[in-house]
Amino acid sequence: MTTTDSVPSPPALDLTAVSKRFGSVTALRDITFSVAQGEVHGLLGPNGAGKSTLLRLLFGLVRTDHGDVRTLGRDAHAGQHGVAGFVDMPSFYPYFTARKNLQLLGDYDGGHGREHVEEALATVGLADRSRHKVGTYSTGMRQRLGIAAALLRDPQLLILDEPTSGIDPSGVHEVHELIDHLAATGRTVLLSSHDMSEVERLCGSVTILNHGRLVYSGCLESLRQAAPAPSFNLRTADDAVAREVGDVIPGVQVDAAGEGLVVYAQSTELDAFVLTLAARGVAVRGLTRRDTALEALFLRLTAETEDDVEEDAA
């Protein structure tokens, strides 16, 4: 008798009660979250939040002090099967050409991907520079080469640490397009980034770290719903009247900030606010976005953790 029930696939990555210290510094504290296969998951956090340590744990480069890290159902420290990507700036041998560096990495994978070296170089736009030594490469070119190295493995789980850092705008668009394609074929992408708009554009779920603690992990949409109104810098001909108008329109908050105003409002309420200002004869001289809703929430969440850390320290 046979069964047609399919075995549920394990999470692409699964961390359970993970802690890591370096000397007296706690890099990660009791981190638990998982990412289902096929997701594009963002990893956010300010500098020193523990993102790099977490990525190194996923790659098996550092060991946990406590807890369990599994990638594609296997102990991350037991080997990088089906996992590719990079943490921090991708590094290569400067005295080898880009092609030779990729051939080396292809061979280290037992020959996997060696035949795809040329197309990987072409994909990231380095085909015409492939015979140059990597020592002559710019930061952006090394970043591209790092992506090419990851693609050689045809990974199920792609881990990218700020992949668009140092890349020109057209290159950023290409990287985004690549991530979209990977996601469309069922691959999982973990994207660590400082760029909130990039995460909003690409990811369906997100994990936020701060001071080594998990601040949030889950669906981006849920986070977006919990987000406060985005904020805008406003300059008008009459700030006093503008504040009066802000007080009477529901969903709009106007605060003084330096020589101008800061307006907190969703787009519909903001439209109504600006139209009312015009009706009252108050000229709008400048209106610029300060942060997105997600950025505002990110700042609030990380600020709350700061308070917790200070309380713990006290």
Add this chain to the structure above:
Amino acid sequence: MTDTLARLETAPAPVAELTRRPFTHSTAIVLGWELEKLTAQLRTRGAFAVALLGPFAFVLSVSASGTLPADTLFGRYVLTSGFATPLVVLGFAASWGFPLLTCVVAGDIFSAEDHHGTWKTLLTRSCSRASIFTGKALAVVVYTVSVLAVLTCSSLAAGLVVEGKQPLIGLSGNLIASGRATELVLLAWLTVLPPALAFAAIGMLASIVSRNSLVGILGSVALGLAMQFGGLIDGAEPLRRGLLGTQFLAWHGLFEEPGYTGAITEDVLVSAAYLAVCGTAAWLVLRRRDITGG
């Protein structure tokens, strides 16, 4: 975004197909690439150039000046027998030459990955740490044997080409015919291979622990010199016999009448002990290390 995207349109390969290759296979791959890295580096080429040309420069300068290195064993015979040249070079190299020659690679081969930040690049592929360690260690062995072979051949060739193959006067005043002298010179050079490999193991350990090539190379050379000085301390015979520097002198008995090979046995045993201890320690440190930087 053309061919790769087309390839990536399909589902990824099952994880089972990406399992690691056998240890010997992946180690052989690492070894091959380590040798390629070494040949691409200026310092390796420089070491081979010194090994190849140094003896010729030495014997030509002695010939030209007529001043013999009389304080060195066989130094007074440099102008009378070509077989003296490789033995004088052997004597000179024992103090710091061999440690420097071996550790210029051994002291750098691991810390270079820290320097270039490439540990994370390598260790996120399918090769295990064990394969990478073994492949690198084997590359050090290949380099050490090769550079010693070049130095042996070039110093022998330099002596024979410049001074000729006249018989050599042994340490007991015995005359050694050219055929026998060739055998003994080659055997003498073979006896420095074990301590040279032991120094390479020290260099590897220093390279892994310090993560710094300068410490890996110069630290090992300084240790070699310290061992030479340690060997000069009166009344410390057990200490002297346990020092690596002493093992570079094990060949002296070959040129006495009757020949004495007990020191060579001791040379092999002491060097093997250093090799085992330093090699094991190096592996244990690397195996447990968190890759936080490179």
